[in-house]
Amino acid sequence: MSIASTITHPPEPEIHASHDVHEHPFYQKHHFETAEQQREAASFGMWLFLLTEIMFFGGLFFAYLLYRNWYYDAFVAASNSISMPLGLINTVVLISSSFTMAMGVWSAEVRNKKFLEWSLIATIVLGFVFLGIKSVEYAQKFEEHHVPGASFDIRDFVHPPADSKEKPLTVDMANHTQIYFSLYFAMTGVHALHMIIGIAILFVLLVKARTGLYTTGYVQPIENFGLYWHFVDIVWIFLFPFLYLINRH
Amino acid sequence: MSEPVTSHNLAPVDNEQHNIDFHDPANITNPEHVAHHIVSPAVYGMIFGVLMIGTLATVGASMLPLGIFNAPIAIAIACTKAVFVVLFFMHVKYSSRLVKLTVSAGFFTFFVLVMMCMLDYFTRAWGQW
Amino acid sequence: MSTIVSLPDQATAVVPKKNYITAEHGLLSWLLTADHKRIAMLYLFSITFFFFIGGFFAGMVRLELLTPAGDLMAADTYNKMFTMHGIVMIFLFLVPSVPATLGNFFIPIMIGAKDLAFPKINLLSWYLYMAGGIFVLTTLVLGGVDTGWTFTTPLSTHYLNTHVVTTATAIFIAGFSSIFTGLNFIVTVHRMRAPGMTWFRLPLFVWSNYAASVLMVLGTPVLAIAIVLVALERTLGLGVFDPAKGGDPLLFQHLFWFYSHPAVYIMILPGFGVISEVISTFSRKRVFGYTAVAFSSVAIAVFGFFVWAHHMFIMGVSNYSALVFSLLTMLVAVPSAIKIFNWAFTLQKGSITFETPMLYAFGFIGLFTIGGLTGVFLGSLGMDVHLTETYFIVAHFHFVMVGGMLMAFLAGIHFWWPKMTGRMYPEGMSKFAAVVTFIGFILTFFPQFIVGYLGMPRRYAAYPAEFQVLNVLSTAGATVLGVGYMLPIFYLAWSLKYGAIAGNNPWQATGLEWQIQSPPLTENFLETPIVDHEAYDYEWLERKTQRELQHVG
Numbered sequence: 001m002s003i004a005s006t007i008t009h010p011p012e013p014e015i016h017a018s019h020d021v022h023e024h025p026f027y028q029k030h031h032f033e034t035a036e037q038q039r040e041a042a043s044f045g046m047w048l049f050l051l052t053e054i055m056f057f058g059g060l061f062f063a064y065l066l067y068r069n070w071y072y073d074a075f076v077a078a079s080n081s082i083s084m085p086l087g088l089i090n091t092v093v094l095i096s097s098s099f100t101m102a103m104g105v106w107s108a109e110v111r112n113k114k115f116l117e118w119s120l121i122a123t124i125v126l127g128f129v130f131l132g133i134k135s136v137e138y139a140q141k142f143e144e145h146h147v148p149g150a151s152f153d154i155r156d157f158v159h160p161p162a163d164s165k166e167k168p169l170t171v172d173m174a175n176h177t178q179i180y181f182s183l184y185f186a187m188t189g190v191h192a193l194h195m196i197i198g199i200a201i202l203f204v205l206l207v208k209a210r211t212g213l214y215t216t217g218y219v220q221p222i223e224n225f226g227l228y229w230h231f232v233d234i235v236w237i238f239l240f241p242f243l244y245l246i247n248r249h
Numbered sequence: 250m251s252e253p254v255t256s257h258n259l260a261p262v263d264n265e266q267h268n269i270d271f272h273d274p275a276n277i278t279n280p281e282h283v284a285h286h287i288v289s290p291a292v293y294g295m296i297f298g299v300l301m302i303g304t305l306a307t308v309g310a311s312m313l314p315l316g317i318f319n320a321p322i323a324i325a326i327a328c329t330k331a332v333f334v335v336l337f338f339m340h341v342k343y344s345s346r347l348v349k350l351t352v353s354a355g356f357f358t359f360f361v362l363v364m365m366c367m368l369d370y371f372t373r374a375w376g377q378w
Numbered sequence: 379m380s381t382i383v384s385l386p387d388q389a390t391a392v393v394p395k396k397n398y399i400t401a402e403h404g405l406l407s408w409l410l411t412a413d414h415k416r417i418a419m420l421y422l423f424s425i426t427f428f429f430f431i432g433g434f435f436a437g438m439v440r441l442e443l444l445t446p447a448g449d450l451m452a453a454d455t456y457n458k459m460f461t462m463h464g465i466v467m468i469f470l471f472l473v474p475s476v477p478a479t480l481g482n483f484f485i486p487i488m489i490g491a492k493d494l495a496f497p498k499i500n501l502l503s504w505y506l507y508m509a510g511g512i513f514v515l516t517t518l519v520l521g522g523v524d525t526g527w528t529f530t531t532p533l534s535t536h537y538l539n540t541h542v543v544t545t546a547t548a549i550f551i552a553g554f555s556s557i558f559t560g561l562n563f564i565v566t567v568h569r570m571r572a573p574g575m576t577w578f579r580l581p582l583f584v585w586s587n588y589a590a591s592v593l594m595v596l597g598t599p600v601l602a603i604a605i606v607l608v609a610l611e612r613t614l615g616l617g618v619f620d621p622a623k624g625g626d627p628l629l630f631q632h633l634f635w636f637y638s639h640p641a642v643y644i645m646i647l648p649g650f651g652v653i654s655e656v657i658s659t660f661s662r663k664r665v666f667g668y669t670a671v672a673f674s675s676v677a678i679a680v681f682g683f684f685v686w687a688h689h690m691f692i693m694g695v696s697n698y699s700a701l702v703f704s705l706l707t708m709l710v711a712v713p714s715a716i717k718i719f720n721w722a723f724t725l726q727k728g729s730i731t732f733e734t735p736m737l738y739a740f741g742f743i744g745l746f747t748i749g750g751l752t753g754v755f756l757g758s759l760g761m762d763v764h765l766t767e768t769y770f771i772v773a774h775f776h777f778v779m780v781g782g783m784l785m786a787f788l789a790g791i792h793f794w795w796p797k798m799t800g801r802m803y804p805e806g807m808s809k810f811a812a813v814v815t816f817i818g819f820i821l822t823f824f825p826q827f828i829v830g831y832l833g834m835p836r837r838y839a840a841y842p843a844e845f846q847v848l849n850v851l852s853t854a855g856a857t858v859l860g861v862g863y864m865l866p867i868f869y870l871a872w873s874l875k876y877g878a879i880a881g882n883n884p885w886q887a888t889g890l891e892w893q894i895q896s897p898p899l900t901e902n903f904l905e906t907p908i909v910d911h912e913a914y915d916y917e918w919l920e921r922k923t924q925r926e927l928q929h930v931g
Contacts, residue, residue, distance in 0.1 A: 029497075031570075148623070149616075176624035
C-alpha cells in the first residue's frame, strides 16, 4: 500500500455558507447548529449536574437511614428537641419559593419582563427568610449544647425536663444523639450552602433580567436555574419529615 | 449512499454552492422533536396547592401513632411531593425521553447505593455461616 | 519490516499554516481558550507534570524497599510516600489521562462537531484540575499526608495529625473537574453528532469515553460526600464515622469504594477505547464484534456499580453481603474479557504491522489480561482473605493500571501525536522506548505477585529478609521503567521541531479525525460532515483516497 496522500492543506474553501448567513439568534453559540440544539444541550447538562447532586445528598441520606435504624430512640429524642413549627414554616417558605421560581420561568417564556423580575425577587426574599429561620434554629442548638463536639451536653436527654413527654435515655443512647445532630448539621448545612449559592446566582439573574436579556426568547438560564432551585426544594421535602417528624406522637 | 459533490468538502452543496443541510432523522439536533411546551400558571398553582396539602398531611401523619407505618407513610408522602415537583415544576412530564431516562438513571443509582449498602448492614446480625 | 505509514513528500510538505495552534498567539490565548484542542494540550502538559511527581514518590517507595529494614526514611515518612504516590497517580494522572487529553481533543472531531457542548465548562474543568493539583502540592509542601490514598477511618479522622483536610479539599476540587468533563462528554455525544453519525457508527473510542463519563457523573459525588464528612469530622467534630459516638467507620468505606471501584473503570475504559482504535488501524480490519465491544463498555459501567465491597472483604462486612459482592465481581470480569476476545479476533487475519502504538497495544493486551485475571482471583472470597493487603494486590492493580491503562495512554499519545501536532516522532526511538517500558514493567511488577503471595504485606517499609531478592528485582525494574517513561518526553519534544511532516492520515486510519488536516483547524471542519459509512470502514477509506488521487492528480 503506497498511496501517498498529497493533500497536506485543505484547499481554499469555496463555501462559507454556515458562516456567511448569520440567521441564528444572538444567544446561539457557534458550535451549535440551532438554538433548539443549544437549549436541549443546556437543559440536559443541568440535569446531569442534578444527578451528581442526587448522589451527593444520597450518601448523607443513606447515613441517615442506617443510623436511624440503629439508634431509633436517640433519633426520636433528638428530633423532638428541634422546633417543628420552624421546620414547617421553612417547608412552606421553600415550596412557595419553588412556586415563584416556576412563575419566573413562565414569565420568561411569555416574555413578561416585569413579572420575571418580581418572581426572581420573591424567590430571593423567600430564600433569605428560609436561611434566617435556619440560623435561628442553629442558634437554638448552640445554646442548648446540642452541637456535636467538645461542648455537647447529654443532660437534656438523660434527664429530660419534667414537663416534656420524652422518656429518658441511657447514657449510651444519649451519646448517640450526637450522630443525629452530626447528620442534622451536615445535611441542613450542605442544603443551606446550596441555597446560599442559589441566592447568589439569583441576584446575578435578576440583574441580567432587568436588562431584558431573558425575555427575548433566551429562556434557558432561567429554566436551568429553576431546575437547580426545585432540586434544592426536593431535598428539603425529604429533610423535613426525616429530621423533624420522626416521632411526634 | 449519496456521495458528496466535491472531493474535499464533506457536505453536500447545491448549484449555487450553498450548504444543504442533510436532515437525517436518525439523529442530529433533536431526534424526538420535542415541541416546547409552556406550562401555565394555573398548573403551577394547582401543584403548589397539592404540595401544601402534602406538607400538612405529613405533619398530621407524624402525630398519629401508626407504629411501624409512620416511616413508610412519611417517605411515601415525601416521594409523592417530589414526583409532583419533578414532573411539573421541573417540566419532566413535557420533556424528551432522554431527560426522563436521565432522571430515572439518577434515582436508580441512588437506590443501588442504598440497597447494596443495606445488604451489608442488614445481614451483619445474621451471625456466622 | 512492513509499515503502513504513508507520509507526504517531505521535500515539499509543510505543517499547515492555519491550525488551532497558530490561530492565536500569547499565553492568555491558551489560558482563556474555549477550544477543546487547546484545553486538551493544557491538560497534557499538566498531567505529564503530575505524572513525574507521582513517579518521584514511586521512586522513593522502591528505594526504601531495596533493603528489608526501614532504614531510608522513618516509617511515617514512608507512609507519606506511598500515600502521595497513590493520590497523585490516581486523581491527578490516571483519572484525567485519556479523557481529558485525547477525549477532549478527539471526541468532538470523531462525532463531527465543532467543539464540545460546553467549551467554557471544559476550561473550568482544567482550572479545577489545576486547583486540585495545587492543593496536593500544598499538602506536599506542608508535610504530606500518610493515611494511604484510601483515607480509611478512623485513622484519617482521629488518629493522625497530618494534612488530611488539605488533601480532602484537593480531591474534592479535582473530583469536580472530572464530573464536568464527564458531563460535557455525555451531552456532546447525545446532542452534537453530525448528520448520519448514528450511535452505531461512532468509533469505539467514543463509546468507551461515554461509558466512563457516566461513571464520572454518577460515582464521583459519593466520593465527594465521603471526604466532606471526613473533613467535617476532623474540623467540627461531627461524628458520623466515630465509634465513640456510635458511628460506623465502615460506612466511610462503603461511600469511598462506591466511587473508587467505578473509578478504576473510569480509568481503564478510555484506555479500552484507544486500544480498539489502534488494533483496528494496525490490522487494517474493522473491530470484530463492534456491537459487543460497544455494549460491553456500557455493561462494565453498569456492573461496576455493584461490586465495590470486594475492597472490604476483610473489613467487617457481613459474610452474606461478601458472598453477593464476590459473585457480582466474577460477573463484572465478563465484559472486559469480551473485549479482549474481540481484539484478538480483530487481529486474526488482519494485516498486522508493528508501529509504536501497536507495540503498546500488544503490551496492553498481555499485561491487562494478567492483571484482570488476578483480579478474578482476588474476587473470590477465600483467596482474597489470604492475598488482600499484600503485594499481590499491589501487583494486580499496577498490572491493570500501569501495564494496562498507562500503556494504552502511551499508545493513544503515539497514535494521535501526528494529528495533534502535524509531526511524526522518530519511529526507532519510540519502538525502543516501548520495549524498554515493557521489560521494565515486567521486571518491576511480576516479582510483586510472588512476594505478595508469599505474604509480604503492602504499605510496610520493613519486611522479612527472605523477600529482599524479589524486592531488589522490582526496584531494578522500576529504574528501567523510569527510563522508558522519560524517553518519550525527549523524542516527542524533539519531534515538534524536527519530526517528519505527518500529513492528514499517516496511518491510513478511518475516522473523521483522519480526514482533516494535521494539526486541525480551530473549528475542526470547514463544513459539517455528513456521515454515510460505518465505523472502521476501510473500503470506504480506500475509495475516498482513490477519488482524492484522481482529483488532485
